[in-house]
Amino acid sequence: MLISRFELSVARRQLLHNRGQTLLTLGVVATSVTLIVFLATLIGGLQRRIIGDTTSMIPHVVVSAPERLPLAPWELPSATAPAAPLFVGRVVKLEQRLRKIEDWPAVVARLRELMPGGVAARVAVAEGQGVVSRESNRKPVTLVGAVPAEFTRVVDLQSNLAAGRYLGLNGGEAVIGYKLAADLNLRLGDRVRVLSSEAVSADFLVAGIVDTGIAVIDRSSLFLNLKDAQSLLNLGSAVTRIGLRLDDVFDASRQRERLEQYLPYEINDWMRDNQRVLSGIRAQNDSSRMIIVFTVLASGLAVASIMVMSVTRKIQEIGILKAIGAKSRQILVIFALQGLAVCAAGAALGCAVGWVLCDALGRIEVVVSATGRTAQLFPVANEPFYYGLAAGLAVVSGVLASLYPAWSASRVDPIHVIRGQ
Amino acid sequence: MIPLLELCSVGKVYPGGVATRALEEVSFAVAPGEFVALVGASGSGKTTLLNLVGLLDTPTEGSLRLAGRDVTGAAEDLRAELRRDLLGFVFQFHYLLPEFTALENALMPLRIRGTAAEDAGRARVRALLEKVDLGDRLHHRPGQLSGGQQQRVAVVRALANDPQVILADEPTGNLDSRNAHAVCDLLRSLTKELHKSVLLVTHDETIAAKADRILHLRDGRLVT
């Protein structure tokens, strides 16, 4: 058997006997584990918040009609007919028209077929520009029309409501951002006039006010029923885009690339539109990984040096154990066991301290908007994974660090000890 | 009778800047149950010889047989096993482990061999400790024992694994003469009773006089 009472009892007694040194090692390991837990949960939580803020109020993937590029003169059908003279210098004014998806139910069906898994929800949206006015005040807005129950599964408007309702929005009702409401001095139940870019106008009743924390939405968005938006924007039964929410936000680019191969539409994903956020996160990951590596290294070295000292102090005992028949391997096991035990205990302690710390930090809430919405001051991701990571790293580095002292202990020559006395 | 321990022209040269010859042409044998004293001036090679016999060191010349087996060039792990199973050591200093009680210290050679061996030998070791008047000190730590008591624990530890040969290098060197004789008498009576061979290094002529046979070392050679 690899480990018997001999190795276990000597390892245990020495640890208990040299309490100061044991506590010192424990403290080193616990500190590094706490540090790693703290760093990882904080950075993990921060990144989750950044990703959340970036993606929660936009569809992860958007399918829209392709841009209509004007033809070059030589591509004009008339260019092939010599009878039609080409006027150079004539200004051609391209009609500003909304790009629309006419057969959107078919596109949605096709999307279902192309993406059998990984999609949480889909929604068809009629989107365009307009102006909201109340008395003499006017504000430009983006009109967003969709079936509320479907829209809110892709972009969670419902749970960001500060007042009123979004689900079950009737014709003639609208939901607006709270800043827009403040700008126009609007309350629930007030009426506003909306004039679209297609020069259609209609009156709406304010049925809900949202506070999303995202300025463009809070300041200049108007959410409507799909039908209302379609008629304001002269779309008939068409929509302008189809939004998708994915199970895994980071799957967006891959899904977009796949869809581009099959669909003759313009497809965008949030990752492509937010390269800077992503590269920031990547840099953050790299630096936190580096900090973790150095922390682990430092604690490993500290453990090693404390253990080297302890082996030096124990050299007589080691020598005598070997003289009376202990094998080198047994001595090695004793010291490796000590390293393992102290590191495991230190890791447990570090995790406990880390948890208490992160839990306390996570409880601090601050008001983040005028509507009284609160959020965590430190968005800690207090998750088992980070604890496992920190504890695992500490134990592995500690055991590796104890191998050298353990090995040098196993090399002690009993003769030197006996002669030395 | 086959000797338990047999040295044949054993020599030892310590390498170094100036090589030191510590032993030369040493030949002798120890029979089972024989109590042999090894005397000689300081630096004459007594410890060197005992370390060779104790398989803590290897001779540079000659051969060494233990219990009928040639152990001259045995590998490290085998030497550890032979020390564990066939030899018992009493050193000048007791070298008890401070973290363990008297009983546990005495049991250590058996614990090294394995948990089963320890459990099997526990009663016998306890009886030995009682025999050396330590029955009421079984659970004391070495720090709580007197010098003579510590050395008695060390004597019992040397006997714990039921060895064939006890090797003792000035085991009484640290004790006053009354204690020294007590420990020595103990060693002698126990080993006679258990029929163990003993090789005892000592400076003390009166202690040597109690041996069955005395070997004299001078400048690394046996003189008769």
Ligand SMILES: Nc1ncnc2c1ncn2[C@@H]1O[C@H](COP(=O)(O)OP(=O)(O)OP(=O)(O)O)[C@@H](O)[C@H]1O
């Ligand atoms: N490791 C070593 N390297 C070199 N020379 C050594 C070494 N160990 C012992 N010697 C030398 O070998 C000789 C014998 O030493 P040893 O320790 O065996 O003497 P001893 O008879 O036990 O002496 P003492 O009675 O003082 O203990 C001495 O001259 C000593 O200097």
Ligand SMILES: [Mg+2]
């Ligand atoms: Mg000596």
